[in-house]
Amino acid sequence: MNSRRKFFRQLGGSSVLLAGSGAVLAATPRETREHLIDIFQPRSANDNINLALIGAGIIGHFDLNCALKVPGTKVVAVADLYDQRLVRAKEVWGPDIQTTRDYREILKRPDVDAVLICVPDHWHDRISIDALQAGKHVYCEKPMVHKIGEGLAVIAAHKKSGKVFQVGSQRASASAVLEAKRRYEAGDIGELTSVETFLDRTDALGAWQYTMPPNVDQKEIDWATYLGDAPKRPFQPERFFRWRNYKDYGTGVAGDLFVHLITGLHTITESTGPTRIFALGDLNYWKDGRDAYDLVTAIMDYPKTDKHASFQFTTRVNLAAGSGGSIHTRLVGTEGVIDIGWNEFTMNKLKRPNAPMYSTGYDALFTYPKAVQEQFVQQYDQKYPSAQFTRQIVNEPAVEYKAPQGYDDRLDHMIVFFNAIRQNNPGLVREDAVFGLRAAAPSLACNLSAEQRKVINWNPVTMKVV
Numbered sequence: 001m002n003s004r005r006k007f008f009r010q011l012g013g014s015s016v017l018l019a020g021s022g023a024v025l026a027a028t029p030r031e032t033r034e035h036l037i038d039i040f041q042p043r044s045a046n047d048n049i050n051l052a053l054i055g056a057g058i059i060g061h062f063d064l065n066c067a068l069k070v071p072g073t074k075v076v077a078v079a080d081l082y083d084q085r086l087v088r089a090k091e092v093w094g095p096d097i098q099t100t101r102d103y104r105e106i107l108k109r110p111d112v113d114a115v116l117i118c119v120p121d122h123w124h125d126r127i128s129i130d131a132l133q134a135g136k137h138v139y140c141e142k143p144m145v146h147k148i149g150e151g152l153a154v155i156a157a158h159k160k161s162g163k164v165f166q167v168g169s170q171r172a173s174a175s176a177v178l179e180a181k182r183r184y185e186a187g188d189i190g191e192l193t194s195v196e197t198f199l200d201r202t203d204a205l206g207a208w209q210y211t212m213p214p215n216v217d218q219k220e221i222d223w224a225t226y227l228g229d230a231p232k233r234p235f236q237p238e239r240f241f242r243w244r245n246y247k248d249y250g251t252g253v254a255g256d257l258f259v260h261l262i263t264g265l266h267t268i269t270e271s272t273g274p275t276r277i278f279a280l281g282d283l284n285y286w287k288d289g290r291d292a293y294d295l296v297t298a299i300m301d302y303p304k305t306d307k308h309a310s311f312q313f314t315t316r317v318n319l320a321a322g323s324g325g326s327i328h329t330r331l332v333g334t335e336g337v338i339d340i341g342w343n344e345f346t347m348n349k350l351k352r353p354n355a356p357m358y359s360t361g362y363d364a365l366f367t368y369p370k371a372v373q374e375q376f377v378q379q380y381d382q383k384y385p386s387a388q389f390t391r392q393i394v395n396e397p398a399v400e401y402k403a404p405q406g407y408d409d410r411l412d413h414m415i416v417f418f419n420a421i422r423q424n425n426p427g428l429v430r431e432d433a434v435f436g437l438r439a440a441a442p443s444l445a446c447n448l449s450a451e452q453r454k455v456i457n458w459n460p461v462t463m464k465v466v
């Protein structure tokens with residue numbers, strides 16, 4: 001499996017790179033580095049940040065293992081609703097950790113400093129609010145909320161708590177995104193006019209058909225708690241182990257994956273978000289009982305702000321793409337484009353002529369009589385002498401950026417989180433609750449638009465559907 005494909009798998013449907021609390025170093029291609037953001041080191045050997053994981057599924061393992069790479073972090077507890085995942089937690093992180101089905105037991109522990117919330121989307125708001133109210137720092141996986149209307153309560157809880165809160169879309173800390181941001185802010189591609197993104201997948205794992213344990217015993221799962229604020233229904237293993245495929249618990253390809261693309265876009269442009277959102281949704285291929293779409297295409301209208309010109313944004317996720325899958329963000333400016341993948345980008349720039357253009361090829365000139373053509377050229381040469389004027393577009397050499405070998409944007413994102421905790425400065429986090437809602441809401445609005453077959457109007461400043 002090539003590393004890019006492996007990366008997509010690891011995302012389980014997502015990913016990103018982030019700054020905020022440290023310097024991003026220039027990456028030298030071929031250099032090996034796992035992170036580029038400087039770590040704010042613990043003050044002593046005992047200066048530990050005690051962590052608890054809530055939700056020990058796929059990304060819970062990735063996030064916690066990543067967090068534990070940051071010096072001065074220690075895991076003390078894990079909560080999960082499936083007993084076998086608690087058994088596995090002790091296998092992986094040691095027999096001394098506390099394991100429980102009830103995350104509230106963890107929140108009661110005064111020695112827990114921070115929680116990683118890695119549960120399905122419909123539980124994000126409740127557990128985030130409970131954790132902030134219990135005085136914990138929170139790293140909550142994306143999208144920040146399951147429903148747009150849940151977002152303001154999370155923002156309020158965050159503001160009231162004074163704690164560090166970071167949403168887990170690592171694109172806010174990804175080196176390729178931050179370096180593209182630097183280029184964009186330097187004006188290298190001129191004025192932004194449009195942004196095109198997609199994140200396509202091909203295989204069954206990319207389409208969220210994750211492996212289920214053989215012989216699932218319902219007694220080992222707290223199904224009633226799992227349902228939470230979702231409609232009550234009898235136990236169905238797919239709805240627990242492949243929850244993304246059901247709207248009651250997941251947010252579909254739009255909530256799950258557009259949110260990464262929009263997080264990257266907002267990181268680069270510092271936009272607050274679009275005002276009009278329209279999307280089409282279809283279920284074409286993965287008809288395995290799911291009620292979520294496997295193809296969503298959206299168009300959004302980003303109005304002018306003091307940070308950027310107005311631009312149009314188009315995006316798509318196709319889980320049944322015969323392409324093999326890939327991720328792409330193209331920022332189109334008046335003077336160039338930046339094409340961003342996960343950990344690399346290419347920038348192509350051009351210089352426009354300062355004289356008007358004409359051509360003896362595809363232009364109207366040849367359609368005029370010879371004498372008129374000659375008269376035109378003579379007048380043109382007089383008015384725009386070539387010594388003073390440029391007459392053609394000139395392409396500049398492409399600029400390539402590649403993150404170092406072994407680079408992990410998730411680790412940089414974790415470093416930002418822990419740096420903010422260690423420096424007691426929640427403001428060091430770019431992807432806080434406000435950012436989280438501004439990235440999640442347009443993504444979730446795509447589901448509303450596709451279902452209701454209408455444009456959704458969103459106020460990105462007040463963060464309300466209009």
Ligand SMILES: NC(=O)c1ccc[n+]([C@@H]2O[C@H](COP(=O)([O-])OP(=O)(O)OC[C@H]3O[C@@H](n4cnc5c(N)ncnc54)[C@H](O)[C@@H]3O)[C@@H](O)[C@H]2O)c1
Pocket residue numbers: 010011012013014015016054055056057058059060079080081082085101103117118119120121123141142143168169170225226240241243256
């Ligand atoms: N940032 C990324 O790159 C990235 C990648 C994948 C997933 N995610 C996000 O991570 C979250 C988890 O995804 P996943 O793929 O790991 O799912 P998963 O199904 O593998 O794991 C979720 C775990 O949460 C547990 N759980 C459910 N409700 C709970 C509750 N109330 N209390 C305690 N535990 C509970 C389940 O038992 C399960 O073990 C999702 O929000 C997803 O969008 C982010």
